[in-house]
Amino acid sequence: MHAIMIDRPGGPEVLSWREVPDPRPGRGEIIIDVTASAVNRADLLQRQGLYDPPPGAPPYLGLECSGVVGEVGADVEGFAPGDRVCALLAGGGYAQRVAVPWQQVMRVPDRVDPVEAAGLPEVACTVWSNVFMTARLRKGETLLVHGGASGIGTLAVQLAKAFGSRVVVTAGSAEKIARCLELGADEGIDYREEDFAEKVRADVILDIIGGRYLAQNVKALKTGGRLVVIGMQGGTRGELDLGALLVKRASVHGTTLRSRPVDEKGAIVRSVVDDVWPLFDAGAIRPVVHARVPMSEAARAHRIVEAGEHVGKVLLTNDL
Structure with missing residues (x-):
């Protein structure tokens, strides 16, 4: 096969x-022919x-x-060659074939394009596990999403709205804010022009920035608020006011x-299939794709990101 090295x-x-x-498939593994x-x-x-x-x-x-299931190893449950699937990987997606534990594999939702499904596992598992399983966002609460126009952000906006929450996003341009509002966000804040901590009080904050936003995030939390940090684009260190x-x-x-163990990822994947996939099938949420780039041109896709x-995901496509 070919892969990006x-x-x-x-x-x-x-x-x-x-x-x-x-x-080659190991015990409990599936080989996916990558779409x-x-x-x-x-x-x-x-x-x-x-x-x-x-x-x-x-x-x-x-x-x-x-992609499509090509082979199954011993002790694989619920999948067979020919099944159309998507998967959460620890690596290896930039290739024509990949081996993955069966617990991290999901059937593609019926109403989702098989190519666009490639951009769902990482963001769906990230948003669901952090906003809903860890922070336990509830109906009527306010979610603040940093990087609202990112792949994670565009799904977080839609999921939170589908479950009855108010959503505020930060983004770096009026155009990106407009796209987030189209997806259902209630308010957008241009972080280049305004201090979000002066404008919003949130029950849950989903943060991709890290250290640089730590003090502002704590200020923006409501009583009983939950800050979930999933990225460090703004550095690894910040000052936390414990008071x-x-x-x-x-x-x-x-x-x-x-880096989570397979069983933990599997639990998240099963919850996503049970609680998030039906929303795709109902048309309540949808993938947001900025561009499709041939996998052999991965360098161009990296430059776009x-x-x-971009708004949403940049995909890499295989011609198998």
């Missing part, structure tokens, strides 16, 4: 499409040598994919998804 840590130009050995994958921020960090894959993961980039946190009886959660002008 990293010749050396660096910019998008270090990515190359080369022939590599085909994966498409998607670009995530973690891929950019791994390309730069700043985010190593967890032990046992394929060396290739790619945290999610869609403010205590007075508000608030909590701060830091989480990752990629690094430029930061």
Whole structure:
């Protein structure tokens, strides 16, 4: 098969499409013939040598994919060759085939395009596990989403609205805010022009920035609020006012998804299938895709994401 290889840590130009050995299914694993994958921020960090894959993961980039089951290993439950699926990966999506534990595989929702399904597993599992399983957002509460126009943000807006919450987003342009409002957001804040902590009080905050926003996030929380930090685009360190946190009886959660054990990922995947997939089938939420790029041109897709002008997901497609 062919896969995207990293010749050396660096910019998008270090990515190359080369022939590599085909994966074989281990016990409890499925081989997926990959229709498409998607670009995530973690891929950019791994390309730069700043985010190593967890032990046992394929060396290739790619945290999610869609495709067709090609082979099944021993002890696989509920899947057979020919099934149309998408999957949450620890790596390996930028390839023509990938091996993945069956617990992390999901059938594609009936109303979702098989290519667009490639951009769902990472964002759906991230949003659902953090906003709903960890922070327990409830109907009538307010969710603040940083990076509302990102892949994670565009799904977080739709899911929170589908469950009856008020949603406020931050974004870096009027155009991005307008797109978030179209998806159902109640309010948008241009972080270049305004201090969100002066404008909103939220029950739950989904944060991709990290250290730089820590003090503002705590200020923006309501009493009993929950801050969930899932990214560090603004650095790993910030000053936490414990007095403010205590007075508000608030909590701060830091989480990752990629390095979790298979059983934990499997529990999240099953909850997504039970609670999120029906919303796609009902037409209540939808994938948001900015561009489809041939997988062999992954460098171009990385440049699109690094430029930061996209809304939703950038997909990588295979011609099998």
